Amino acid sequence: MKKLVGALTVVLALAVFSSPQLAYGSGAAKIGRWFKVANFTIRVNSWKCGIKTVGDPNNGGTFTAQKSFCLASLTVVNSSKVPAEFDNSATVTDVRGRKFNENDSAAVYANEKIDNFYNPTINPTFALTGNIVFDVPKADKFINLQIQEVTQPVWNIVSANVTV
Numbered sequence: 001m002k003k004l005v006g007a008l009t010v011v012l013a014l015a016v017f018s019s020p021q022l023a024y025g026s027g028a029a030k031i032g033r034w035f036k037v038a039n040f041t042i043r044v045n046s047w048k049c050g051i052k053t054v055g056d057p058n059n060g061g062t063f064t065a066q067k068s069f070c071l072a073s074l075t076v077v078n079s080s081k082v083p084a085e086f087d088n089s090a091t092v093t094d095v096r097g098r099k100f101n102e103n104d105s106a107a108v109y110a111n112e113k114i115d116n117f118y119n120p121t122i123n124p125t126f127a128l129t130g131n132i133v134f135d136v137p138k139a140d141k142f143i144n145l146q147i148q149e150v151t152q153p154v155w156n157i158v159s160a161n162v163t164v
Contacts, residue, residue: 039080045073055109063109068138075129078122085121090132093144106133
């Protein structure tokens with residue numbers, strides 16, 4: 001596995017039931033540091049690219065990339081007083097401005113030890129750690145990771161930047 005060297009910006013677009021709160025340290029967050037966005041406190045644990053397969057051949061099988069996988073490992077904590085659904089649909093933007101969606105099929109294998117990392121309802125104070133997976137051109141460089149939280153009927157969008 002190769003670690004991407006350079007800048008990665010994480011923009012979290014969250015729609016929530018309550019009014020949004022700007023992430024503390026907005027614009028200054030780093031990989032491994034916690035930041036608060038609306039109902040969630042989030043940490044981007046790592047960003048790794050150059051991965052050919054995800055999963056465990058001895059436990060559920062593996063999934064092979066068409067090109068190359070990048071994995072964003074996140075820990076999400078519900079910091080509100082009510083259960084909240086974390087809808088972690090995501091896109092990543094490369095240096096050429098091309099956008100790539102997450103690969104849900106690969107994520108099933110990358111998160112096989114987790115009951116549910118896609119659209120989970122997280123109880124107050126509970127945390128969930130998992131991977132968002134992207135199938136992207138090999139050796140591509142990325143500048144922006146966008147995770148969207150969509151809760152109807154209100155759209156509140158806040159952002160935080162994470163540099164690696």
